[in-house]
Amino acid sequence: QVQLVESGGGLVQAGGSLRLSCAASGRTFSTYTMRWLGWFRQAPGKEREFVTAIRWSGGGTYYADSVKGRFTISRAQNTVYLQMNSLKPEDTAVYYCAARAALVGSLYDAMNAVKYDYWGQGTQVTVSS
Numbered sequence: 001q002v003q004l005v006e007s008g009g010g011l012v013q014a015g016g017s018l019r020l021s022c023a024a025s026g027r028t029f030s031t032y033t034m035r036w037l038g039w040f041r042q043a044p045g046k047e048r049e050f051v052t053a054i055r056w057s058g059g060g061t062y063y064a065d066s067v068k069g070r071f072t073i074s075r076a077q078n079t080v081y082l083q084m085n086s087l088k089p090e091d092t093a094v095y096y097c098a099a100r101a102a103l104v105g106s107l108y109d110a111m112n113a114v115k116y117d118y119w120g121q122g123t124q125v126t127v128s129s
Helices: none
Strands: 003-007 010-013 018-025 036-042 049-055 061-063 071-076 079-084 093-100 123-128
Antiparallel strands (some): 003 018, 018 079, 036 093, 071 079, 093 123
């Protein structure tokens, strides 16, 4: 199993910044079980939506249009970070990190939540206006 633990959520005013972390561990954790890691979010009453994804070995990222230029995904050792700047009230959601063994071939592919094998428990981000 792969365990993913998110942290860093909280309450911030519009225009502010937060950095989320996703720490990966587990007996079956490897570069084969976790080729890509993504961030998704779910706001109350809405479907879960893709935010961004990164190739674990480096050299590839995808972003949703809604966060491009404001959010940055990065990785250091076994932790993936989501730097969120210029936050808007519409960014309010529970943010989840997820890992997949399958390679990602396109943005459309990266956005497909069904293809992610492991999920964290989520961390709440609230942006006040």
